[in-house]
Amino acid sequence: MPCSATALIDAINDANANGGDTLVLASGCTYDLTAADNDENGLPVITTPITIVGSNTTIARNASATDQFRIFEVGDGGRLSLQRLTIRGGDTTGEGGGILTSTGGNLRLADVTVTENTSAADGGGAKITEDATATIANSTFSNNDAGDEGGGLSNDGTTTLGTTTLNNNNADNYGGGLDSDDETLTASRTTIRNNETGEGSAGVDSDGGTVTISNSNISDNTTIGTFAAGIYNDADSMTLNTTIVRDNTSTGDGSEGGGIYNTSPLTLRNSTVTGNSLPGANGQGGGIYSDDGPVSLISSRVTGNNATGAGGIYNDSAPLSLISSRVTGNNATIAPGGLYTDVPITFTSSAITGNIPTNCTGSPVIPPGCNN
Known part of the structure; x- marks a missing residue:
C-alpha cells in the first residue's frame, strides 16, 4: 500500500464494505x-475482520493536528489484528488514547508498540x-498517559497478555501501568515497570473480575499517593504465580x-515481594x-x-496463611519489622526471621x- 494516510483510510473503508481484508x-x-x-477516531471504525501488517511502520496522529482523536476504534463485530506496527500520538477526550476496543470488538496485537498516546479518561495507550x-x-505500551485510570492499558473486558511490557506510563489516579476491572485479565511473561500515578496503584490496579499474573515482573513503579505502588487488589480473585513484585515505592505520608x-x-x-518501600512518615x-x-x-x-x-506484612483483621513461606530481612522504624497481625493466622512450615x-x-x- 502506498505511504499515504488517505490510501490507508480508503483501504479500511473498502475492507469494511467487503467483509474484511488483509x-x-x-x-x-x-x-x-x-x-x-x-x-x-483518526481512522474509520473497524467493523469487519481486518488485519494490518507493517514492517518498521508507524501510524501516528500528526503533532500539529488541531483535532483530538485516537488512532483506532474497533466497533461491535469488528476484529482488528495489528502486526509489526507502532501506534503513536493519539489524543482523545474519551477513552483509549491509542486504541479503543468497544463492546463486541476484538483486538489482536503482535509485535506492536503503543506509545505517546493520551486519554483524558481511561486507557492512555488502549x-x-x-x-x-x-x-x-x-x-x-510506553510513555502513555491517562487522566484517570490505566496509563498504559485499561481493561474492562477479557484480555490476555503474553511477553508484553508496560513501562513509563502515567495515570493521574490509578493503574499507572495497567488497570483491570470487572471481567478477566490473564498475563504471563509480562513486565510492568517504571509507571507512575498521583493517587495509588502505580503498577497494577484491579477492581472486580478475575486476575491471574504468571512469570511476570512488577517493579520500580512509583506513586506520590498513599497506597499500592506495585499492586492494588480489589478483584473478585487475584493469583500471582512465579511473579516478582520488586522495588516499588509509595512516597506519601501514611x-x-x-x-x-x-x-x-x-x-x-x-x-517474591522484595525491596518495596514506604519512605514517608x-x-x-x-x-x-x-x-x-x-x-x-x-x-x-x-x-x-x-x-x-x-x-x-501488615495484616489488618484479614485471614492470612503462610504455607512454606518466608518473611525475612524486612526493616521497620517501629516494631515489628517482620509481621504485624491483629488476628490469628495460619502458619505452616514457614519462617519469620532476620527482620529489624x-x-x-x-x-x-x-x-x-x-x-523474636
Missing part, C-alpha cells in the same frame, strides 16, 4: 493522520471495554502497602498491607521491604513459631 503497509513508512476521520476481547503478544495493598482474595504461589506494610481480603502465601517470600511499621527491629514482637498477635 492490508500490507509500506515498510518504514509513517502514516501521518492530520485530522479525525470520524468522531474522535482501552478494552466491557464485553470486548483482546490478545496482546510481544508488544510494548502510605499502606508498598508492594501490594489487598482488600480481596489474593494467592501468591512461588512468588507512618507507612505500614512495606511488602504487603492486607485489609479484610484473605491472603495465602504458598512457597513465597516477603523480603527486604521497608516501612515505618511492619516492613514485611523484631520479627513479631510488637504485634497484637504473635504466630506460634515466630522467632
Whole structure:
C-alpha cells in the first residue's frame, strides 16, 4: 500500500464494505493522520475482520493536528489484528488514547508498540471495554498517559497478555501501568515497570473480575499517593504465580502497602515481594498491607521491604496463611519489622526471621513459631 494516510483510510473503508481484508503497509513508512476521520477516531471504525501488517511502520496522529482523536476504534463485530506496527500520538477526550476496543470488538496485537498516546479518561495507550476481547503478544505500551485510570492499558473486558511490557506510563489516579476491572485479565511473561500515578496503584490496579499474573515482573513503579505502588487488589480473585513484585515505592505520608495493598482474595504461589518501600512518615506494610481480603502465601517470600511499621506484612483483621513461606530481612522504624497481625493466622512450615527491629514482637498477635 502506498505511504499515504488517505490510501490507508480508503483501504479500511473498502475492507469494511467487503467483509474484511488483509492490508500490507509500506515498510518504514509513517502514516501521518492530520485530522479525525470520524468522531474522535483518526481512522474509520473497524467493523469487519481486518488485519494490518507493517514492517518498521508507524501510524501516528500528526503533532500539529488541531483535532483530538485516537488512532483506532474497533466497533461491535469488528476484529482488528495489528502486526509489526507502532501506534503513536493519539489524543482523545474519551477513552483509549491509542486504541479503543468497544463492546463486541476484538483486538489482536503482535509485535506492536503503543506509545505517546493520551486519554483524558481511561486507557492512555488502549482501552478494552466491557464485553470486548483482546490478545496482546510481544508488544510494548510506553510513555502513555491517562487522566484517570490505566496509563498504559485499561481493561474492562477479557484480555490476555503474553511477553508484553508496560513501562513509563502515567495515570493521574490509578493503574499507572495497567488497570483491570470487572471481567478477566490473564498475563504471563509480562513486565510492568517504571509507571507512575498521583493517587495509588502505580503498577497494577484491579477492581472486580478475575486476575491471574504468571512469570511476570512488577517493579520500580512509583506513586506520590498513599497506597499500592506495585499492586492494588480489589478483584473478585487475584493469583500471582512465579511473579516478582520488586522495588516499588509509595512516597506519601501514611502510605499502606508498598508492594501490594489487598482488600480481596489474593494467592501468591512461588512468588517474591522484595525491596518495596514506604519512605514517608507512618507507612505500614512495606511488602504487603492486607485489609479484610484473605491472603495465602504458598512457597513465597516477603523480603527486604521497608516501612515505618511492619516492613514485611501488615495484616489488618484479614485471614492470612503462610504455607512454606518466608518473611525475612524486612526493616521497620517501629516494631515489628517482620509481621504485624491483629488476628490469628495460619502458619505452616514457614519462617519469620532476620527482620529489624523484631520479627513479631510488637504485634497484637504473635504466630506460634515466630522467632523474636
